[in-house]
Each structure stands twice: as C-alpha cells, then as structure tokens.
Amino acid sequence: MKLDINSLKKIAHLARLEFDENSAKKMTTDMTQILDWVEKLNEVDTDNVEPLITMSSEENVMRKDEVGQHLDHEKGLKNAPQRDSDYFRVPKVME
Template identity: 50%
Template sequence: MKVDKESLAKVAHLARLNIKPEQEEKLQKDMTEILAWVDKLKELDTDGVEPLTHMTNEVNALRSDIAEKTISTASGLKNAPEHNDQFFKVPNVMKRNS
C-alpha cells in the first residue's frame, strides 16, 4: 500500500501533528515501508497459534491487603513541624468563597 498526501494529511490530523511540507515526502516513504512490512506479516502461517494477552507469563507478586499497625501515631508525628495529638497540620491550600 502506498501512502499518498491525502492519507498522510488525515493521519497527521488525527494524531494532531504539524507536518512541514519538506517532511511530507520522507514521511510518506517511511509510512509506506511500515505498511509494506506489516502487510508481509500476512504471509505467516498462524493456524493453531493462540493470541497473546501479555508478552510474558510472569505474574505480579502482590501482598495481601491486610491492615496492620506498623507505626504508632506518636512516632509518626514526632518529626512533624506542626501537629496536634492525632493529625499533621498543614497550611490551607484552598480559599473559601464567602
């Protein structure tokens, strides 16, 4: 399949690309070569080949989501610049509409 200027302009519009006129010829050539390579894949015999959902068989080693008390409130707050006995105090970041 040969990529023409109209197809290139359509793809550029969809991808929100600004293509300079001096780049058009090279991009047309590159896209034509890519499509030819992809078209060549049609020659492969894929009968009996299961489609992949992932590229590897690795499985995430996730820990169980179990709530544990790992640090006391006092230990967590001891280095905070400002706090009360339960929470960090931080500057206001939102203004109230009055």
C-alpha cells in the same frame, strides 16, 4: 500499501502534527514502508497458534491485604512544606 499526501495530511491533523512539503514527502515514504512491513505479518500462518495473554512467563506475586498500623494524620502532615489545617497545600497546576 501506498500512502498518499491526502491520507498523510488527515493523519497529521488527527495527531496534531505539521509537516512542510519536503518533510511530508519523506514521511509519506517512511509510513508507506512501515505499512508494507506490517502487511507482511498477514503472510504468517497463525492457524494453530494460541493467543498470548502476556509476553512474559513471569507471574505477579501479590501480598495479602492486612489491616495494620496506619500513619497518624498529624504525623503525616508534620513534614509538609505547606499545609492548610488538615491538608497539604500545593501550587496551582490548572487555570
């Protein structure tokens, strides 16, 4: 599959990427090679192959949920670097 400069510009815009002219040519070549490689997967015969749910044969071992002793509210706040009555105080991260 041949990728042209206009398609690359559309993809770059969607991905919020910027390329200069030389980089755009190299990226077009690289992406064309990647798409050609992915197209080869269509040649593989998968008629009698069951789909996998996961790539690993490992099973997740879950523990039972049990009600137990929880950390007291005051003990939980005891080592907080900064607190405001009943809550942790943290630096503002959004404006």
